[in-house]
Amino acid sequence: xxxxxxxxxxxxxxxxxxxxxxxxxxxxxxxxxxxxxxxxxxxxxxxxxxxxxxxxxxxxxxxxxxxxxxxxxxxxxxxxxxxxxxxxxxxxxxxxxxxxxxxxxxxxxxxxxxxxxxxxxxxxxxxxxxxxxxxxxxxxxxxxxxxxxxxxxxxxxxxxxxxxxxxxxxxxxxxxxxxxxxxxxxxxxxxxxxxxxxxxxxxxxxxxxxxxxxxxxxxxxxxxxxxxxxxxxxxxxxxxxxxxxxxxxxx
Amino acid sequence: xxxxxxxxxxxxxxxxxxxxxxxxxxxxxxxxxxxxxxxxxxxxxxxxxxxxxxxxxxxxxxxxxxxxxxxxxxxxxxxxxxxxxxxxxxxxxxxxxxxxxxxxxxxxxxxxxxxxxxxxxxxxxxxxxxxxxxxxxxxxxxxxxxxxxxxxxxxxxxxxxxxxxxxxxxxxxxxxxxxxxxxxxxxxxxxxxxxxxxxxxxxxxxxxxxxxxxxxxxxxxxxxxxxxxxxxxxxxxxxxxxxxxxxxxxx
Numbered sequence: 001x002x003x004x005x006x007x008x009x010x011x012x013x014x015x016x017x018x019x020x021x022x023x024x025x026x027x028x029x030x031x032x033x034x035x036x037x038x039x040x041x042x043x044x045x046x047x048x049x050x051x052x053x054x055x056x057x058x059x060x061x062x063x064x065x066x067x068x069x070x071x072x073x074x075x076x077x078x079x080x081x082x083x084x085x086x087x088x089x090x091x092x093x094x095x096x097x098x099x100x101x102x103x104x105x106x107x108x109x110x111x112x113x114x115x116x117x118x119x120x121x122x123x124x125x126x127x128x129x130x131x132x133x134x135x136x137x138x139x140x141x142x143x144x145x146x147x148x149x150x151x152x153x154x155x156x157x158x159x160x161x162x163x164x165x166x167x168x169x170x171x172x173x174x175x176x177x178x179x180x181x182x183x184x185x186x187x188x189x190x191x192x193x194x195x196x197x198x199x200x201x202x203x204x205x206x207x208x209x210x211x212x213x214x215x216x217x218x219x220x221x222x223x224x225x226x227x228x229x230x231x232x233x234x235x236x237x238x239x240x241x242x243x244x245x246x247x248x249x250x251x
Numbered sequence: 252x253x254x255x256x257x258x259x260x261x262x263x264x265x266x267x268x269x270x271x272x273x274x275x276x277x278x279x280x281x282x283x284x285x286x287x288x289x290x291x292x293x294x295x296x297x298x299x300x301x302x303x304x305x306x307x308x309x310x311x312x313x314x315x316x317x318x319x320x321x322x323x324x325x326x327x328x329x330x331x332x333x334x335x336x337x338x339x340x341x342x343x344x345x346x347x348x349x350x351x352x353x354x355x356x357x358x359x360x361x362x363x364x365x366x367x368x369x370x371x372x373x374x375x376x377x378x379x380x381x382x383x384x385x386x387x388x389x390x391x392x393x394x395x396x397x398x399x400x401x402x403x404x405x406x407x408x409x410x411x412x413x414x415x416x417x418x419x420x421x422x423x424x425x426x427x428x429x430x431x432x433x434x435x436x437x438x439x440x441x442x443x444x445x446x447x448x449x450x451x452x453x454x455x456x457x458x459x460x461x462x463x464x465x466x467x468x469x470x471x472x473x474x475x476x477x478x479x480x481x482x483x484x485x486x487x488x489x490x491x492x493x494x495x496x497x498x499x500x501x502x
Contacts, residue, residue, distance in 0.1 A: 194460070194469075205456065209445070213473070217483065218445075220459070220469035231493065232468065235486050242482065 003027070003131040015065050017058065022131055025082070025124060026050060027074040030061035031137055038139025039070045040244035041132055043125060043155070045147015045168075048079030060145070063233070067241050070138050074128050076148070077120040088113055095172065104200065110172045114150045118177075122154045129161055143240050146191075149207070150177040157183045164243035165189070166236045169204035170196055170225050178203075181210035188213045189239040192220040193227060254278065254382040266316050268309065273382055276375060277301060277332070278325040281312035282388055289390025290321045291495035292383055294376060294406070296398015296419075299330030311396070314484065318492050321389050325379050327399070328371040339364055346423065355451065361423045365401045369428075373405045380412055394491050397442075400458070401428040408434045415494035416440070417487045420455035421447055421476050432461035439464045440490040443471040444478060 003022040010017045014033040019026065028050060031039065042064045046053045050073060061071040078085035091113035095105040132138050142161045144152045146168040156165040157180045165184070169192040188211050192204050208218045217239070221232050254273040261268045265284040270277065279301060282290065293315045297304045301324060312322035329336035342364035346356040383389050392414040395403045400418050407416040408431045416435070420443040439462050443455050459469045468490070472483050 192469075194467075208471070215480070216445075216473045217480075218443075218469065218471035220471070222465065222467045229466070229468075231489065234489075238482065238485075 001127065001131065002134065003029075003128070012058075013062075015058075015062050017061070022074070022128055023124075025075055026080060027072060027128060028054075028057065028061075029070065029072045029132065029135075030058070030065060031070045032065040032068060035068075035070075035137050038137060039068060040141055040143070040240075040246075041129075041138050042069050042071045042143045042145050042240060042244070043129070043162075044071050044073040044145055045152055046073060046076070047148065047171075048076035050075050050080050063237055064145075064240070067237060067245070069143075069240065069244060070132075072128065072132055074121075074124060077117055077124070085116065088116060099197070105172060107175060111174045111176070114148065114172065114174050115176060117148060118150045118154050121148075121151050122158070125151070125155060126159055129159065133161070141244055141246075143244050145236070145240070150174060150180075153177050153180050153184060153207075156186055156188065157181075162186065164240060166239055167191070168228075169193075169207065170199050172199060173203045173207055178207055178210045181207055182212050184211050185213055187215040187239070187243050188217070189236055190216070190218045191228060191232060191236060192218060193225055194220050194222050196225045198225045252378065252382065253385065254280075254379070263309075264313075266309075266313050268312070273325070273379055274375075276326055278323060278379060279305075279308065279312075280321065280323045280383065280386075281309070281316060282321045283316040283319060286319075286321075286388050289388060290319060291392055291394070291491075291497075292380070292389050293320050293322045293394045293396050293491060293495070294380070294413075295322050295324040295396055296403055297324060297327070298399065298422075299327035301326050301331050314488055315396075315491070318488060318496070320394075320491065320495060321383070322396075323379065323383055325372075325376060328368055328375070336367065339367060350448070356423060358426060362425045362427070365399065365423065365425050366427060368399060369401045369405050372399075372402050373409070376402070376406060377410055380410065384412070392495055392497075394495050396487070396491070401425060401431075404428050404431050404435060404458075407437055407439065408432075413437065415491060417490055418442070419479075420444075420458065421450050423450060424454045424458055429458055429461045432458055433463050435462050436464055438466040438490070438494050439468070440487055441467070441469045442479060442483060442487060443469060444476055445471050445473050447476045449476045 003020040005020050007019045016031045018029045064071040094109045098105040141163040143164040145166040152167045164187050166189045254271040256271050258270045267282045269280045315322040345360045349356040393412045394415040396417040397419040403418045415438050417440045
């Protein structure tokens with residue numbers, strides 16, 4: 001199914017932003033204003049809610065454009081104007097309650113929050129890859145960057161057009177995601193905030209250990225969930241340049 | 252005590268290498284052939300044995316010079332032509348035997364190997380900083396890079412002229428080093444090889460956790476002791492550029 005642009009392009013300092021809809025799901029595509037040849041694509045993950053996330057997504061898209069890449073984001077199931085997911089909302093409330101009372105969520109709560117999201121979101125992202133790669137200005141390969149880490153891991157494991165995964169260990173991780181990580185063989189770059197209040201450090205280390213990739217980097221920095229330092233974001237950018245730029249020597 | 256150059260400078264592709272002796276201890280100083288102003292200094296750590304380590308040290312010095320930095324290495328106590336340390340040699344043999352038989356060395360063995368080395372080497376490195384900063388071509392500030400991690404941690408904790416520490420978690424760590432790490436407040440960049448046969452991963456993570464620094468980065472990569480990927484070395488180089496280059500904006 002082709003995507004349909006829903007508004008005129010907005011151009012801000014050489015970054016072109018276009019809202020689209022694909023099978024009823026909202027998305028945003030960013031491209032550099034000047035593209036000498038069809039560009040690689042980075043899928044920008046996020047926690048859901050394209051509208052409130054817009055400033056941060058646009059900033060990440062601008063960084064991607066500076067490297068010559070297109071970037072796209074798709075609304076998550078249950079978020080923005082999409083049909084609510086009451087079971088996930090309940091699980092999210094339980095998770096927050098457990099953390100606020102100084103404990104940790106049960107595995108069962110994490111599973112109920114994350115696994116249905118992965119099941120629904122991954123085919124949607126794959127359909128978006130189909131539609132985006134059909135655009136003349138986008139040529140692949142495709143990278144995934146950030147967002148709900150279990151979605152990134154699943155895409156890295158199952159989608160052959162995704163050749164590099166930059167993951168943010170900033171969400172709780174179902175055991176099933178650790179099992180899937182063993183099947184991931186593409187290069188992986190994992191950002192971990194050492195004192196992130198929204199994840200479990202040992203889980204993140206176990207996940208990094210589990211990846212089957214011949215190239216994997218863990219980049220951990222002091223600070224909380226939103227405190228990723230600028231140089232760590234730059235390092236992640238260089239990871240994508242190494243793996244998405246066809247002419248760039250690997251390694 | 253001033254250092255004394257023991258041979259004519261050797262110049263190889265714009266890198267000047269000079270052997271020196273300081274209070275009977277051999278050392279090597281590398282400087283860029285052209286230095287517009289007194290250069291910052293990086294102390295290159297190593298496992299001991301300047302002669303066999305020379306190719307790798309010279310390569311690291313060349314990277315430092317490309318960033319405008321001088322680099323220096325000092326022979327370790329007990330290594331090269333220096334007076335042997337029989338107790339440390341015995342502890343090293345015990346450590347290797349424990350690892351080769353599939354076990355791990357006792358804390359007591361690690362202490363006997365590492366702690367006397369730290370006690371003896373750190374004042375020697377401090378004397379070398381004194382002498383090197385007296386040279387007109389070297390102006391500081393000073394960074395430490397790699398080598399026996401407990402020596403780097405002690406220097407980072409006690410030597411105010413050392414403003415940034417790039418550490419390699421590739422050696423066994425006495426408990427005393429973890430306690431010292433809590434006193435370190437300068438920026439720290441820790442390289443960890445995830446499958447290093449010469450260290451203990453959990454110890455390395457505990458050490459990273461212990462640093463009292465407001466800025467600390469753990470950069471972990473797949474592979475064994477000698478497999479640090481080129482891009483990880485580049486990231487460490489950018490860490491020094493951020494913290495040793497006076498004109499460079501921090502952060």
